[in-house]
Amino acid sequence: MAKPIIGGELAQVLRTGPFSAALHLAIEASGLRLDEIQTRLAEQGIMISQTTLAYWRRGRSRPERPASLLAVGSLEGILGLPADALTAQLGPRRPRGRWLDHQPGTMEMTEVWSDASGLEGLLEDIDTPVHNILQRVSMHDLFVLGPDRTVTTLTTRAVVRATADKVSRSVVVYHNDDGDGGLPTIHPVRNCRIGRARTDAAGKFLVAELIFDRVLGLGDTAVIEYELRFTPGPCADHYHRAFPAETGDYLLQVQFAPEALPARCFRYSRRRENAPDQGLREVWVGTTHGVHVVDRDIAPGLVGLRWEWD
Numbered sequence: 001m002a003k004p005i006i007g008g009e010l011a012q013v014l015r016t017g018p019f020s021a022a023l024h025l026a027i028e029a030s031g032l033r034l035d036e037i038q039t040r041l042a043e044q045g046i047m048i049s050q051t052t053l054a055y056w057r058r059g060r061s062r063p064e065r066p067a068s069l070l071a072v073g074s075l076e077g078i079l080g081l082p083a084d085a086l087t088a089q090l091g092p093r094r095p096r097g098r099w100l101d102h103q104p105g106t107m108e109m110t111e112v113w114s115d116a117s118g119l120e121g122l123l124e125d126i127d128t129p130v131h132n133i134l135q136r137v138s139m140h141d142l143f144v145l146g147p148d149r150t151v152t153t154l155t156t157r158a159v160v161r162a163t164a165d166k167v168s169r170s171v172v173v174y175h176n177d178d179g180d181g182g183l184p185t186i187h188p189v190r191n192c193r194i195g196r197a198r199t200d201a202a203g204k205f206l207v208a209e210l211i212f213d214r215v216l217g218l219g220d221t222a223v224i225e226y227e228l229r230f231t232p233g234p235c236a237d238h239y240h241r242a243f244p245a246e247t248g249d250y251l252l253q254v255q256f257a258p259e260a261l262p263a264r265c266f267r268y269s270r271r272r273e274n275a276p277d278q279g280l281r282e283v284w285v286g287t288t289h290g291v292h293v294v295d296r297d298i299a300p301g302l303v304g305l306r307w308e309w310d
Helices: 008-016 019-030 034-043 050-058 066-078 119-126
Strands: 134-145 151-162 167-175 185-190 192-199 205-216 221-229 238-243 247-255 264-270 278-283 290-298 301-308
Touching: 008 019, 019 050, 019 066, 034 050, 034 066, 050 119, 119 167, 119 192, 119 205, 134 238, 151 167, 167 221, 185 205, 192 221, 205 221, 238 247, 247 301, 264 290, 278 290, 290 301
Parallel strands: 134 247
Antiparallel strands: 134 151, 151 221, 167 205, 185 192, 185 221, 192 205, 238 301, 247 290, 264 278, 264 301
């Protein structure tokens, strides 16, 4: 059994919740993997899958059935917590339904896209919770197109702040909504390295870990930069960034080749991929063949640019 580890951010979250954040921080403090926790529960006659534990940890679902509540009581002992430390976070049973354990200002990534059937399994495989522990201070995307009107690279720089102690990684999700051209490869540029990377069988989603160059303490920031590299595909006519959580600042730049400039460009935002455009306005391509938009206080949803070639 793990020794009691109560202090810092874990102690605070045990007082304030939510359950998912408390469970995540307790697991991190214990140093145990999910398979080790599952084994220790099984030794007590409690059969809980790793997927279920991952769901609880990420806020995708929460324990409500009697067998699940029994497991939570055992988890408190396994993770070195006082009795009822996790159970007290659950409160009364709530109405059934998905996505009920969200933090304010967040959206499940699987909710953003109209067809996310291949994404859920990839996120569970990577198992990197982010909503409760990383605040997105700013993001900068540079989307570069070649003379054949196809995308060549997408370079992203992100500034994140840890809202918990001992945060070492984040997760990247890329969606191929054109249906052709395949998925890009991901490469580190600055202050990070690539961990596990997974793609779905339909070739719609790439999910990858970004491992920071240091472990963040509560309130620490990290500046990470990575690049997606594409093989030739269909002509690109848009790019948008999905935001599962509130973000401070966002800069999107699209760079065109001098010999392949669009006729018109438009900025847009959407709540979800198949929702109507909001905030639609025309933006102009500069003399250096680029266009950009800057937004602040981004709500969960999509922000992007689209263009017409002729």
